[in-house]
Amino acid sequence: MEGGTRLENANPLIFQRSGERQLTTEEEDEEFADPIDDREIFDLIRTINDPEHPLSLEELNVVEQVRVRVSDDDSTVSVEFTPTIPHCSMATLIGLSIKVKLLRSLPERFKIDVHITPGAHASEQAVNKQLGDKERVAAALENSHLLEVVNQCLSGRT
Numbered sequence: 001m002e003g004g005t006r007l008e009n010a011n012p013l014i015f016q017r018s019g020e021r022q023l024t025t026e027e028e029d030e031e032f033a034d035p036i037d038d039r040e041i042f043d044l045i046r047t048i049n050d051p052e053h054p055l056s057l058e059e060l061n062v063v064e065q066v067r068v069r070v071s072d073d074d075s076t077v078s079v080e081f082t083p084t085i086p087h088c089s090m091a092t093l094i095g096l097s098i099k100v101k102l103l104r105s106l107p108e109r110f111k112i113d114v115h116i117t118p119g120a121h122a123s124e125q126a127v128n129k130q131l132g133d134k135e136r137v138a139a140a141l142e143n144s145h146l147l148e149v150v151n152q153c154l155s156g157r158t
Contacts, residue, residue, distance in 0.1 A: 035072035036106070042068050044105050045079065045098050049153045051090045060084050062094060067117060075109045077102060082117040091121050095131045096140060097153040104154075 042065040046058035057063045067080035079098055083091045099114045106112070115128045130136050141147050 036070055036077075036110075037072070038065055038068045038070050041070055041077055041079065041102070045101055048094075048097050048101055049155070051093050051097075051149060051153055057081070057094065057098075063098070075107075076111050076113070077106065078113045078115075080115060080117040082120045086120065086122050088121065091116060091123070091127050092130055093146075093149065093153070095127060096137065096146075097150050099131060099137060100141070100150050101154055 042063065045063050045068075046056060048057045048063075049055070050057060050060055050062070053060065062081050062083065063079070064082075067082070069078040070076070079102070081094060081098060083094065088094075095114050095116070099112060102110070102112045102114070114131050116124045118124070121127060130140075141150070
């Protein structure tokens with residue numbers, strides 16, 4: 001954290017990362033129509049960096065595969081995320097990072113819903129409203145400083 005700013009959750013619980021998914025022969029075959037599934041979406045978002053800690057969202061248990069739902073046929077993706085503390089001021093930024101990662105990674109046909117796990121945050125409704133509003137998301141991404149922070153969250157660890 002820059003400038004000696006105090007962390008909201010200075011000692012978060014750290015969880016073990018899941019292993020890499022073994023690809024099947026069909027998944028490696030470019031000619032095979034491979035529907036997008038929960039694990040594929042989880043693999044896209046699990047390595048997103050937390051904005052406060054040098055840890056991934058998976059390591060902080062902010063994202064879990066069981067909270068990802070995909071319907072390839074209906075072109076929908078739903079991701080619930082759980083901030084590490086109920087008053088996390090980074091919740092909107094985390095949700096925005098997840099949403100941007102999916103918008104950049106998935107075909108345009110997908111409708112992406114990113115929201116806080118029910119009961120996990122004090123401002124759950126306000127954060128969910130922001131994340132669900134296309135105009136607010138687009139406006140947020142026009143802010144060069146905010147976009148830089150999101151891109152840092154999406155970049156790999158150094």
